[in-house]
Amino acid sequence: MSFDSLKISTGWINIEIISEPTVVLTFKGYAPVVQVRVLQTKLDYYMYISAKSIAEGIEPLRKKNNGNFTKLRFSIRKAGEDKFAAYEIKEITTQ
Numbered sequence: 001m002s003f004d005s006l007k008i009s010t011g012w013i014n015i016e017i018i019s020e021p022t023v024v025l026t027f028k029g030y031a032p033v034v035q036v037r038v039l040q041t042k043l044d045y046y047m048y049i050s051a052k053s054i055a056e057g058i059e060p061l062r063k064k065n066n067g068n069f070t071k072l073r074f075s076i077r078k079a080g081e082d083k084f085a086a087y088e089i090k091e092i093t094t095q
Contacts, residue, residue, distance in 0.1 A: 006045035012075045014039040020069050057089030
């Protein structure tokens with residue numbers, strides 16, 4: 001995959017998922033990712049989606065989107081500075 005990985009910190013980032021999940025090879029084995037577009041910059045990245053807090057935040061949105069990841073729009077951030085802090089996700093409907 002030719003995109004860079006999206007770095008998520010404690011500030012909100014508005015993104016749109018632009019692909020269905022695929023996997024990338026990491027030093028730990030395969031990891032699930034989706035391609036995303038940062039709405040503020042229009043730059044494309046890939047985002048790891050294996051964290052439980054990401055899955056729990058995206059799943060209700062995916063169900064509302066006929067089971068698809070593509071075209072989901074939401075804001076995402078980490079709940080704290082800790083490496084293992086949970087991710088927070090809020091649906092966005094305009095942009």
